Amino acid sequence: MKRLRTFEFCVLIDWIWCATGRHPTVVQPFLVVFSYFQFALVLVLGFTSALQYDGECENKKALNPRPHSVSLLEFGAVGDGKTLNTVAFQNAVFYVKSFADKGGAQLYVPPGRWLTGSFNLTSHLTLFLETGATILGSQDYTHWEIEEPLPSYGRGIDFPGWRYRSLINGDDLHDVVITGGNGTIDGQGSVWWEQFSSHSLNYSRPHLVEFTRCDHIVISNLTFLNSPAWNIHPTYCRYVKVQNLTVHASPASPYTSGIVPDSSEHVCIENCNISMGHDAIVLKSGWDEYGIAYGKPTKSVHIRAVNLQSSLGSGLAFGSEMSGGILNVLVERLHLSNSFVGIELKTTRGRGGYMKDIVISNVEMHNIHTAIQVTGQSGSHPDDKFDPDQVPFVKGITFDNMVGSNITFAGNFSGIYESPFTSICLSNVSFSMNWDSSSSWFCSDVKGFSQKVSPEPCSDLKESSFNASSSCFFSLYPYNYATDF
Ligand SMILES: *[C@@H]1O[C@H](CO)[C@@H](O)[C@H](O)[C@H]1NC(C)=O
Ligand SMILES: *[C@@H]1O[C@H](CO)[C@@H](O)[C@H](O)[C@H]1NC(C)=O
Ligand SMILES: *[C@@H]1O[C@H](CO)[C@@H](O)[C@H](O)[C@H]1NC(C)=O
Ligand SMILES: *[C@@H]1O[C@H](CO)[C@@H](O)[C@H](O)[C@H]1NC(C)=O
Ligand SMILES: *[C@@H]1O[C@H](CO)[C@@H](O)[C@H](O)[C@H]1NC(C)=O
Ligand SMILES: *[C@@H]1O[C@H](CO)[C@@H](O)[C@H](O)[C@H]1NC(C)=O
Numbered sequence: 380m381k382r383l384r385t386f387e388f389c390v391l392i393d394w395i396w397c398a399t400g401r402h403p404t405v406v407q408p409f410l411v412v413f414s415y416f417q418f419a420l421v422l423v424l425g426f427t428s429a430l431q432y433d434g435e436c437e438n439k440k441a442l443n444p445r446p447h448s449v450s451l452l453e454f455g456a457v458g459d460g461k462t463l464n465t466v467a468f469q470n471a472v473f474y475v476k477s478f479a480d481k482g483g484a485q486l487y488v489p490p491g492r493w494l495t496g497s498f499n500l501t502s503h504l505t506l507f508l509e510t511g512a513t514i515l516g517s518q519d520y521t522h523w524e525i526e527e528p529l530p531s532y533g534r535g536i537d538f539p540g541w542r543y544r545s546l547i548n549g550d551d552l553h554d555v556v557i558t559g560g561n562g563t564i565d566g567q568g569s570v571w572w573e574q575f576s577s578h579s580l581n582y583s584r585p586h587l588v589e590f591t592r593c594d595h596i597v598i599s600n601l602t603f604l605n606s607p608a609w610n611i612h613p614t615y616c617r618y619v620k621v622q623n624l625t626v627h628a629s630p631a632s633p634y635t636s637g638i639v640p641d642s643s644e645h646v647c648i649e650n651c652n653i654s655m656g657h658d659a660i661v662l663k664s665g666w667d668e669y670g671i672a673y674g675k676p677t678k679s680v681h682i683r684a685v686n687l688q689s690s691l692g693s694g695l696a697f698g699s700e701m702s703g704g705i706l707n708v709l710v711e712r713l714h715l716s717n718s719f720v721g722i723e724l725k726t727t728r729g730r731g732g733y734m735k736d737i738v739i740s741n742v743e744m745h746n747i748h749t750a751i752q753v754t755g756q757s758g759s760h761p762d763d764k765f766d767p768d769q770v771p772f773v774k775g776i777t778f779d780n781m782v783g784s785n786i787t788f789a790g791n792f793s794g795i796y797e798s799p800f801t802s803i804c805l806s807n808v809s810f811s812m813n814w815d816s817s818s819s820w821f822c823s824d825v826k827g828f829s830q831k832v833s834p835e836p837c838s839d840l841k842e843s844s845f846n847a848s849s850s851c852f853f854s855l856y857p858y859n860y861a862t863d864f
């Protein structure tokens with residue numbers, strides 16, 4: 380209900396009211412009058428919005444085949460799993476660059492085991508991994524470049540200082556596709572996991588695929604295995620589609636994550652099966668003072684039809700690095716199993732930023748320790764220069780149509796005293812517990828609304844339905860009143 384609203388909504392009510400916004404000093408006299416009408420207006424809006432809704436995944440533009448294709452074999456690559464092919468990949472990408480103004484080109488990776496160190500992509504490239512093709516990440520550190528940390532993090536994610544570049548990188552690119560006939564990208568991460576756990580790395584671990592400041596990226600029809608850290612990390616990107624992937628790492632692998640949209644917008648993730656040691660899908664936007672200064676939110680994200688599993692983290696997570704803000708997220712048809720936490724929003728003092736207007740709907744959970752966790756006491760700081768007075772806010776989070784079986788703890792809502800989490804809404808939620816259900820919820824510094832929730836939630840989540848109508852369902856269709864993209 381702040382600065383985001385639809386053109387339609389403005390026409391519906393009164394565009395002057397919209398234009399002035401609801402800043403208390405400006406519209407105080409109108410508030411009383413308008414709040415009375417809010418209930419009805421919101422119902423009208425909810426109804427019309429439902430008809431207009433269009434998430435990121437709805438844009439079904441087919442991929443154009445590239446007019447040109449080259450095979451990795453033409454660059455002297457050897458697919459024996461032993462020969463290092465970094466130079467072959469680099470030369471092939473360099474060659475594809477010359478097709479940039481001719482519709483781009485496909486780099487075809489035939490069946491085989493293609494060992495490589497880190498390499499860069501180029502614009503208008505399709506990297507195609509044939510059925511039976513595996514790109515293998517080298518286990519020798521010297522085959523991986525190192526680079527400065529991301530500006531919104533100020534340091535590597537594992538350690539202060541520099542970090543290893545990802546296996547496959549795109550910087551400042553447009554129109555890049557990584558796809559195939561279910562070919563594989565295998566990071567052979569075990570050596571990194573061991574070195575991380577024994578504190579013998581000098582730089583933070585690499586990811587498998589990272590894009591920075593790119594747009595129109597598609598990653599589809601592939602399997603990702605054994606990433607040293609994260610699998611797919613789009614940062615400062617726009618228009619990213621991640622579709623039809625299998626992503627897996629050992630349940631014991633330390634802090635491995637699947638797909639990590641970070642300070643990025645217009646992101647679609649669909650039809651993916653992900654099982655990780657840590658968070659399977661996690662949305663982020665920078666870390667404390669670095670993320671606040673960089674100021675780039677993750678927004679307009681649509682996630683649907685995904686199966687997620689996380690042995691030690693969460694199936695679906697938000698944060699804890701969220702200092703640039705996270706907003707307008709729609710998640711549908713989420714299946715979570717055998718995980719420590721099902722869905723988690725995590726932040727802490729010092730982060731600044733916000734998480735708001737998030738709708739998670741049609742969720743099935745099995746064998747989960749904590750089904751929902753929303754916490755303001757989670758995560759560490761990049762250094763001691765963070766400002767503890769930068770308190771994040773969490774608002775407008777809707778959980779709708781959820782069923783769960785073999786759940787140990789239903790919900791842990793632990794807000795921040797100076798900034799209670801508000802408009803936390805649960806509707807049609809039914810968990811069958813494997814433990815005494817009378818102690819299955821915890822609430823502190825949180826306010827919200829619930830209807831048809833079992834087991835019975837805490838009283839802090841039982842505000843009146845009038846308040847809920849103005850604060851919960853308003854965010855059900857987040858794309859419709861986000862006018863600033
Ligand atoms: C890959 O891109 C990075 C960042 O632009 C650059 O520093 C590096 O030299 C590139 N590597 C190669 C082999 O071109
Ligand atoms: C998913 O990927 C598999 C293997 O590449 C392919 O056979 C299947 O058609 C894809 N499904 C969709 C919906 O794209
Ligand atoms: C792709 O291959 C992986 C690993 O072999 C397999 O688990 C997955 O089911 C395959 N995906 C599709 C869509 O065929
Ligand atoms: C870390 O740095 C030390 C000292 O320069 C070096 O001996 C060691 O081999 C390095 N370790 C790795 C994993 O690069
Ligand atoms: C995935 O593969 C299927 C089957 O080959 C194809 O129809 C579909 O277009 C591919 N999807 C993407 C996004 O590449
Ligand atoms: C994910 O798992 C489901 C259920 O096992 C399966 O139907 C689907 O094809 C899998 N998707 C991929 C991309 O492997």
Ligand SMILES: *[C@@H]1O[C@H](CO)[C@@H](O)[C@H](O)[C@H]1NC(C)=O
Pocket residue numbers: 717718745746747748785787813
């Ligand atoms: C219930 O879930 C727990 C994990 O939270 C798991 O260890 C246990 O095996 C599950 N029980 C059944 C009957 O599936």
Ligand SMILES: *[C@@H]1O[C@H](CO)[C@@H](O)[C@H](O)[C@H]1NC(C)=O
Pocket residue numbers: 741742779780781782807
């Ligand atoms: C409640 O949620 C369940 C599980 O997602 C769903 O099957 C059912 O249709 C929902 N009921 C209503 C009234 O929306």
Ligand SMILES: *[C@@H]1O[C@H](CO)[C@@H](O)[C@H](O)[C@H]1NC(C)=O
Pocket residue numbers: 749754755756757788791792793821
């Ligand atoms: C709830 O979350 C808080 C903050 O992360 C944590 O300290 C506490 O142990 C959790 N409680 C339960 C019952 O999981």
Ligand SMILES: *[C@@H]1O[C@H](CO)[C@@H](O)[C@H](O)[C@H]1NC(C)=O
Pocket residue numbers: 842843845846
């Ligand atoms: C609605 O919320 C406001 C502000 O949070 C509160 O003062 C008021 O008592 C609530 N109304 C009802 C009926 O619960």
